Amino acid sequence: MSAISDAAAAPAGSRDMVSVRAVHKVFGHGHDAVHVLKGVDLDVARGEVTVILGPSGSGKSTLLRCINELEEITGGSVVVGGDLMGYREDAKGVLHRLHPKVVAKQRSRIGMVFQRFHLFPHMTALENIMEAPVQVRGLSKKAARQRAQELIERVGLSDRVDHYPAQLSGGQQQRVAIARALAMDPELMLFDEPTSALDPELVGEVLSVMQDLARSGMTMIVVTHEIGFAREVADHVVFMDDGVIVESGPPSKVLDDPQEQRTRDFLAHVL
Amino acid sequence: MTTQTPASGSDPVPNRIHARPVPRPGRLVAAVVVLILAAMAANALITNENFRWDVVWLYLRDIVVIRGVMWTLVLTFASMAIAVVLAVVLAMMRRSDNPVMRWVSWVYIWFFRGTPIYTQLIFWGLIAVLYPRLSLGIPFGPEFFSFRTDDVITAFWAALLGLALNEAAYLAEIVRAGLTSVDPGQTEAAKALGMKDGKIMRRVVLPQAMRVIVPPTGNETISMLKTTSLVVAVPFTLELTYATSAIGNRNFLPIPLLVIAALWYLLITSILMVGQHYLEQYYGRGFGTTTRRRGRGKGPAGGRQAAIAAAGTVQEDVNKDVTP
Ligand SMILES: Nc1ncnc2c1ncn2[C@@H]1O[C@H](COP(=O)(O)OP(=O)(O)OP(=O)(O)O)[C@@H](O)[C@H]1O
Numbered sequence: 001m002s003a004i005s006d007a008a009a010a011p012a013g014s015r016d017m018v019s020v021r022a023v024h025k026v027f028g029h030g031h032d033a034v035h036v037l038k039g040v041d042l043d044v045a046r047g048e049v050t051v052i053l054g055p056s057g058s059g060k061s062t063l064l065r066c067i068n069e070l071e072e073i074t075g076g077s078v079v080v081g082g083d084l085m086g087y088r089e090d091a092k093g094v095l096h097r098l099h100p101k102v103v104a105k106q107r108s109r110i111g112m113v114f115q116r117f118h119l120f121p122h123m124t125a126l127e128n129i130m131e132a133p134v135q136v137r138g139l140s141k142k143a144a145r146q147r148a149q150e151l152i153e154r155v156g157l158s159d160r161v162d163h164y165p166a167q168l169s170g171g172q173q174q175r176v177a178i179a180r181a182l183a184m185d186p187e188l189m190l191f192d193e194p195t196s197a198l199d200p201e202l203v204g205e206v207l208s209v210m211q212d213l214a215r216s217g218m219t220m221i222v223v224t225h226e227i228g229f230a231r232e233v234a235d236h237v238v239f240m241d242d243g244v245i246v247e248s249g250p251p252s253k254v255l256d257d258p259q260e261q262r263t264r265d266f267l268a269h270v271l
Numbered sequence: 272m273t274t275q276t277p278a279s280g281s282d283p284v285p286n287r288i289h290a291r292p293v294p295r296p297g298r299l300v301a302a303v304v305v306l307i308l309a310a311m312a313a314n315a316l317i318t319n320e321n322f323r324w325d326v327v328w329l330y331l332r333d334i335v336v337i338r339g340v341m342w343t344l345v346l347t348f349a350s351m352a353i354a355v356v357l358a359v360v361l362a363m364m365r366r367s368d369n370p371v372m373r374w375v376s377w378v379y380i381w382f383f384r385g386t387p388i389y390t391q392l393i394f395w396g397l398i399a400v401l402y403p404r405l406s407l408g409i410p411f412g413p414e415f416f417s418f419r420t421d422d423v424i425t426a427f428w429a430a431l432l433g434l435a436l437n438e439a440a441y442l443a444e445i446v447r448a449g450l451t452s453v454d455p456g457q458t459e460a461a462k463a464l465g466m467k468d469g470k471i472m473r474r475v476v477l478p479q480a481m482r483v484i485v486p487p488t489g490n491e492t493i494s495m496l497k498t499t500s501l502v503v504a505v506p507f508t509l510e511l512t513y514a515t516s517a518i519g520n521r522n523f524l525p526i527p528l529l530v531i532a533a534l535w536y537l538l539i540t541s542i543l544m545v546g547q548h549y550l551e552q553y554y555g556r557g558f559g560t561t562t563r564r565r566g567r568g569k570g571p572a573g574g575r576q577a578a579i580a581a582a583g584t585v586q587e588d589v590n591k592d593v594t595p
């Protein structure tokens with residue numbers, strides 16, 4: 001099923017940062033099997049922002065986690081920046097699972113921001129941001145510290161470098177988490193409901209950091225219920241339900257003139 | 272019944288309550304009963320000639336006894352150190368993707384927890400009888416080199432190995448509980464950053480798991496102190512219990528020498544308890560969430576631990592399957 005009509009019009013795959021093809025995800029085996037993703041196609045062009053909407057349990061988080069290999073997909077393929085994620089295809093077309101070290105390397109090019117931040121509580125804000133560049137990239141502490149300072153300034157928290165996560169508000173923690181992901185210079189950023197765990201008055205500060213990031217040309221896939229953000233920042237809006245993409249297109253189309261009944265029902269609830 | 276004082280200048284609460292406390296006569300009664308019992312016990316201890324307090328005092332600082340204390344301490348700390356390292360390895364094996372590793376770890380824990388330490392110590396003492404020579408080589412194939420078991424596994428090493436291998440099985444479960452207590456979101460976030468499993472364990476999971484691991488390990492150390500008295504089964508005969516009872520038997524004065532051993536164990540345990548108290552405080556069971564670290568540099572020792580506590584990424588009431 002090819003729901004992405006406008007992406008399909010582009011020359012196949014060339015300008016795509018992310019290309020998700022017929023992805024299926026089944027959790028468990030036998031009687032306990034849960035079929036969560038049922039053939040998802042999604043293309044995200046370099047520098048574009050795609051917002052994914054959908055009711056709870058529709059598989060939005062699972063899709064994001066399949067894109068950066070936190071979950072192994074059951075069928076289909078995920079290509080990020082031209083690389084097939086998680087597998088190597090040999091000359092005969094047989095797939096070989098990649099070694100965990102190689103998978104880790106693939107992941108390091110994709111930033112992810114979680115609903116519940118998941119900052120490392122035993123490290124200060126600055127140490128959180130320095131951790132991956134030092135431990136994964138082998139950057140010197142000095143260089144990593146300098147870069148971390150720049151990033152923490154970019155998210156507006158220069159006065160909080162020595163604070164532990166527990167001493168920061170939710171909005172501040174999420175901004176540090178964004179800076180931590182950016183420290184690896186990702187070519188793609190995934191956001192899984194980055195503002196859902198925040199008090200309403202803290203949502204704005206996180207969204208504005210994300211908006212700046214989008215403006216700077218970052219490729220982003222954002223799962224969110226913030227329709228205002230989708231309308232203003234997204235190049236594409238994708239509506240998911242029950243493990244499939246029901247409708248997708250520019251925000252003006254999907255949000256203001258949805259063609260599918262399920263999309264209309266959902267928007268009626270959210271707006 | 273309350274009385275209310277008129278607002279005085281210094282008190283910000285104008286209508287502070289001055290109520291009479293609930294009467295608690297039980298406390299007084301309990302105090303009196305306990306005092307009487309304590310006096311009876313003291314009397315029984317002091318006036319009984321059989322305790323031979325003069326002998327206790329004489330041998331308390333005897334060189335053989337002091338040496339026994341030293342050996343007991345060496346056995347305690349050395350075996351705990353070996354056991355901790357082994358336990359971390361076992362716990363990681365237990366959580367590994369590799370089914371062989373999981374199985375080996377399970378069997379190890381099953382065996383060493385399932386047999387009495389005393390039996391294990393006798394076994395280690397007899398190892399030279401079972402295998403007079405130890406050799407390294409291919410099973411059923413050629414040997415590369417070999418040596419006499421007696422030369423390598425002396426009574427001390429047999430005692431040390433016996434204690435450490437047994438303790439590792441218990442500690443492995445403590446470590447496992449600690450690793451399990453850390454929010455899986457921490458591992459996910461580290462993975463998403465591209466960190467490899469080993470790094471995630473060392474840099475992210477273990478430092479947080481320490482909060483759950485360290486306090487019961489302190490307990491195990493105190494317990495180990497007394498378990499060392501069983502190494503007579505090997506037989507290793509220099510530690511405190513054997514040293515004192517040997518003197519007691521030689522002089523036909525077993526009771527005062529037992530008292531000496533008990534006093535030494537009590538003293539060391541008390542010191543360890545103080546240490547444990549500070550460890551537990553450091554690992555912040557009761558830390559307030561508002562401890563703030565201001566300015567730069569290293570904050571108070573508890574800062575990092577308090578931050579972990581406040582973040583709530585470590586679940587402290589995991590179902591621990593620890594002490595025997
Ligand atoms: N590890 C797992 N094992 C089994 N089922 C799972 C697992 N992870 C997710 N699921 C199931 O997959 C379905 C989709 O979950 P997912 O978290 O992707 O939904 P979502 O669209 O992100 O929902 P929400 O808006 O509530 O976050 C749910 O029914 C969930 O129970």
Ligand SMILES: [Mg+2]
Pocket residue numbers: 060061062192193
């Ligand atoms: Mg979700």
